Amino acid sequence: MVILFGTHPKYVEHDTGSVHPESPERLIAVRRGIESSCVKDAIKLFQPEAATLEELGRVHESSYIDALRRFCLMGGGMLDPDTVASVGSWDAAIYSAGAGLDAARKIRAGEADAAFLAVRPPGHHAVSDRAMGFCLINNIAVLAADLVAKGEKVLVFDYDAHHGNGTQEMFFEDPSVLYVSIHQYPQYPGTGRAREVGSGAGKGFTLNLPFHAATTGPSYMEALNRIVAPAVEAFAPTWTLISAGFDAHRRDPLTEMGLTSGDFCDLTLWVKQQTPSSKVIAFLEGGYDLSALEQSTAATLAALAGETTKPEPNSDGPIDFEMLKALEESRRRALSD
Template sequence: MRYARGVRVVPVYFDPVVLRHDPGPYHPETAHRLQVVVETFRQDGRRVEAPPAPERTLKAVERVHDPAYVQRLAALCRHAPADFEGPFALFDCPDNPISAGTFEASLRAVSLTLAATDTVVAGRAASVFVAARPPGHHAFASRAMGYCFLNTIAIAAKDLIEHHGVSRVLVADFDVHHGNGTQQLFWEDGRVAYLSVHRYPFYPGTGAADEEGVGRGRGATKNVPLPAGAGDAKYAGGFAVALETLSERFRPEVVLVSAGFDAHASDPIGGMRVTTEGFAWMTRALEDVAEAFAGGRIVSLLEGGYHPEAMAASAAEHVRVLARTGGLM
C-alpha cells in the first residue's frame, strides 16, 4: 500500500433548484433520478450541502456559451406559460423539452460545480461530488443537445483556467455517451485535456479513436470507443490505460469527472454491462492520477444514468472510493 488508509470528507453539493427542470413524464432525465441519488447519499451519511452560487457564475457560463444562446434559453423559460407545469416547448432538438425551471436548474448546476472547484482549489476538501441536473456534456457553445443545455463541466474547466489560473485541467468522462460538446469546446485548446470512454458507434455519433484534437489541442483529446455490451474488464482496462498515458503526458493540476452511470448493466439506455464495482475501479484509477499529479483534487459531476437505483448505488460507491485515502486497497 502506498499511503496510509483512512477516510476523508467528500461533500456532496446539491440544491433542490436543480429539480425544477421538468422535461415531462415520458422523458428519462427525471428529477426523480436525482432524488434517489441524494437520498442514497444521505443514508450513507454523506454531508449534503447547497453552497451559495459564486457571483461570477453567469460570466463563467458566457466564457463557454454564446451570450445570445444563454439569453435565448433564459428568456424562453422566463416567458413560460403562466400556471403551466411541465414542458411547454422543445429547445433546439426533440430530446430537449424545457419547462419554466430549466434555465435556473441549469444555472444552479453550474454554480454548484463552480463552488466545488473553489472548495478543492482552496484545499477545504480534496474532492467534491456535485449531484445536479440537467446533464451537460452534449451541449455546444450555441446549441442544446441530448438532454443538455449548459455544458457544466466545460464551464468549470474553463473557469479553473481563467479565474483560478490553473494551467492544465483534465476532464475524464465515463458516461456511456461520448461528450461531443466537451470535446468540441476544447478541440483546439491544449489547456484542457478530454478523455472519454463510451459506447461506439452510438449516440451522438462522435468519439472515434482517431479524434484527438488539432493545433495546440492535438493529443489533448483521447477517445476510448467500446463495443455494445462491454463490461467491467473492457471498461476498466481501456479507461485506466488511456487515463494513465494521457495524464503522464499532460500532468493535470485538477481532475474533473463527467460521471455518468448509464453504462451500468441495469441502465435502460446504455446497453453496456458495467457493475457498481466497475465504477469503483474506474474511480480508483482517477484517484491514482489525481494523487500523482493534481494534489488529489477531483471535482466529480453527475451526467447521465437512467436507472435511478443502479445509478444511486454506483454514485454512492464512486464517492466512497473518493473518500478513502490510499490508492491501493
C-alpha cells in the same frame, strides 16, 4: 476527509414532463446514494451559488445564453427532439453550472478534499451555441474553462455511456484540457471516434475510447492502464473533473454497456490514483435506472473518499483486445497525420 455533495432545490424544478428519462426522481435516487455509501460521515452537503453570465460566456455564445434564458422564462418547450426546458430550467441550469465553480472555491479554500455534484440538467452534450441530449449548459466545461483561465491543467474524465460531444468541441484545440471519454459506439450523439484526437495546439489532448455495446469492466481497466495512463501521466493535471454519467451501468434502459456500480468505484479510484496531486470534482451526467443510480453514486462517493466497499461486485468478461488494438491503431494514425 471531507467530500462535498452539492445539490439544490432548484434542480428539481427543471420539469421534463411525465415520461422523460431525465426526471427529477433521478436526484432522489442519487441522494439515497449517500445513505447507502460506506462514507456518509465524510459527506458534507452544500447548496451551490449560480454561475454568472460571464462565467457561462466562457464556453457558450452570449446569443445562445440569452435565447435559452428567454425561452425558459416564456414557458419553455422542446429545444430538440430529446431536450426539454420549462420555466424552472433556467435557474436549474445556472445553479448546476455554478456548482462546479463553488465546489472548486471550497476545495481551494481547504474546506473539502473532493466533491460530487448532483446536478441536473446534465451538461456534457451542450455545445457552445445549442442545447442537445438533455443538456442545456455544459456544467463541467464552465468549470474547466474557469480553471484554465486561472492557469490550471484540467483532465476531464468522461465515463458516461454517451460521448461528451459538447465538452470535446469546446476544448478541441486547447492543450490545457485533456478530454478522455469512454463511451458506447455507435450510440447517440454519433461522435467520439478514436481518430478524433484534437486539432491545432490541442492535437493529442482529446482521447476517445469508443467501445462496443456490452463491454465490461476488465476491458475498461485494460484500456485505462494501457492507453489512458501514459497520456494522463504526461499531461500531469492539477485538477481532475469527472463526467460521472452512470448510464454505462448494465441495467440502464437507454444504453447497452456492461458495467456495475462496483466498476464505477474502480473507475473513480483509478483516476484518483493516477492524479495524486490533482483535486477531484465529479459531476452527475446521465444514468436512468434509479437503483443503479443510487448504487453507482454510493460507489463513487466511496471511491472519492478512498474506500473500496462496493454495493455490487464488479462486472466480469473477457478483455476485448481486438477492439482496443483497433482503436489504438486508429488514434496512432490520426496523431501522425
